[in-house]
Amino acid sequence: MQYSTFINNTIENQTGIDWNYYGTYITAKDVISPAESREFIRQYFEAGAKGLPLVLDPIEANKFFCCSCHRGRKCDLFQIPAFENHDVTLPDDRATHTVSGFFLGLLIENCLTGNTPLGLRAPLWLPFSYLWFLTFLYHDYGYCITEREHALLQAPARAPIPTSNDLWRSKAGRRFEYAELEQVKRKLGINVSLFSPSWQPSCRYCGRENCCAVRKNVHCLGRLIKKPYTIFKNSGLRFNTGTEIRRHRYTSTDTIRYFNYCINVWGKIDHGITGGFLFYDRMVKNYVSAYFLALKEDRAFQIDAASFRNFIYMGKRFCIKQLPVFLYIAGCIAAHNIWKQSEDQREEYERYLLNVLLAENYKNITFEEDPLLYILALTDTLEPTKIYNQQKEYQGLTAREVANAIYVDYTPGTRKIQFSVSPDISIDPLYKKAKGLENWTSAQCVMLGKDAFEIFI
Structure with a gap:
């Protein structure tokens, strides 16, 4: 069938695929x-009452958070800086790629x-429809602040180059390599880490970490925020396929070194890594802000740690066990743009000590070992509107016209x-992308003729 027909039929619930986790009517027509x-x-x-991750404007962010703080003034909990004269929306091609890929991922x-x-x-x-909307509808959000024209964040002139793995083991060595990513986090108001179990909001009024509003309304907040790491690393996330996830695909060392490599070699701040950090930070803050707003709406709500672990806001259930899921999704978003060493980049990868990405060390992504990341990798690679938009001869085609031409x-x-x-259109651009998957995933691709190919996933 036409790819566009598949999308329409899925929206109209004619394919038997559960795509709308919240069962909410979405007004978008030509999606x-x-x-x-x-x-x-x-x-x-x-x-899903999860609007905060899409917000970068501090004025808009204030709508998501409400608590009584020191002397009745609002807590500076989010520390979201103001961004003036910057377009922080997804550009047209990335927006259509994101929604088209959302439905392609459901098919895969x-x-x-x-x-x-x-x-x-x-x-x-949690069903796939929940995991997938958070993952793919957000996976390129970092692009609108790091890599689009007139991006909010501009790459610095230079980023740190590692000298040895021994230096990384020291606090000074980690601080040295982490410097540019720390600057990005500061500019975006990110203070929830993807790799270390810490959350350190501060209050400009009382001048202390874990300010009075936080201490009064959420007992032991810091300890609760650390729990996702305990669940993620010790208990793990278990899929119904039998797969268990206990760690991110890439360590903090590899992630930061790849981040610095992109700045120095490609002159850009990687949108995947930035998006992963931004996603987890904002999802945690969305959770906390929902809790405070639930307190405000329900005066009978019990103000204790138990309620923070499990409460209802806007008819949606919030549970502390969702946080390790957000942590895992953030890791997938951060990993989706970290590439295996290409033939012409070996020297640079060795220079940045990216040994895990060297051709002989790289471990291909498989469905059996990491289902969500595997589907993300295939979808992001095969999504046709982005592929043909990047071909000069097809840039005049709309996303709808591409979707009509694909079967x-x-x-x-x-x-x-x-x-x-x-x-x-020609099958060649799409086939080339599909064939390339063999180099870094377990997918296999076979050409069937002039205008068709088959991919085994």
Whole structure:
């Protein structure tokens, strides 16, 4: 069928694929037009009372947080700096790519799992539709602040180059390599770490960490925020496929070194790493702000640590066990743009001590070892509107026209998808991307003829 038909049928619940986790009516019609794509993303996050991750404007952020602080003044908990004269929305091509890829990922997951959709069993049950909207609808959000034209954050002239792994083991060595990422976090108001169990908001009025409002309203907040790391590393996240996740794909060392490599070699701040840090920081703060707003709305609400662990806001359940899930998703977003060493970059990778990414050391991404990251990798690579938008001869085509020219055929659960195209476009750009997956994932691709290929996932 036409790829555009698949998207429409899925929205209209005619494919049997559960895509709308909240069951909320979303007004966007032509979901892969730029304006409607941005609206689709916004409405989905707001339907889940998770709008804060999409907000960079501190004035807008204030709407998400309300608490009584020192002498009745508002707590400076979020520390979101003001960004003037900057467009922080997703550009047109990234917005359509994001929504188109959201539906392609649903197709890929259905092809992989069939009648038993992917989901988490522990620390709590969450279906793929929940995991996927958070992952893919956010995965490129860092792009709008780091890599788009007139980006909010500009790459510095130089970033640290590691001297040895021994130096990293010292506090001074870690601080040295971490310097530029720390600057990015400071500019974006990020103070919840993706790798270390800390959360250190400060109050400009009382001048102390874990200010009076936090101490009064959420007992032992710091200890509770650390729990996701305990669950993630000790208990792990368990999928219904049997896969257990206990760590991010890349360590903090590798992530920071790749971040610095991108600045020095490519002259850009990596949008995946930035987006991963931003996502987890804002999801934690969204959780806390929802708690305070729930307190405000329900005067009978019990102000204790137990209620912070499990409460209802805007009809949505918030549970402390969601935080390690957010942590895992953030790690997938950070990892999705970290690439295996190419032939012409070996010397640079060695210079930055990126040994895990060297060709002989790199471990291909598989569905069995990391289901969500695998689907993210395939989807981000195969999504056709981005592929053809990057080809000079097809840049005049709209996302809808590309989706009309692509055909997809598969049977749920068979792990095999056939792609073909209309005579209006060539299959070559899409096939080249699909074939490239063999180099860094477990996917395999076979050409079937002039206008079609099959990919085994």
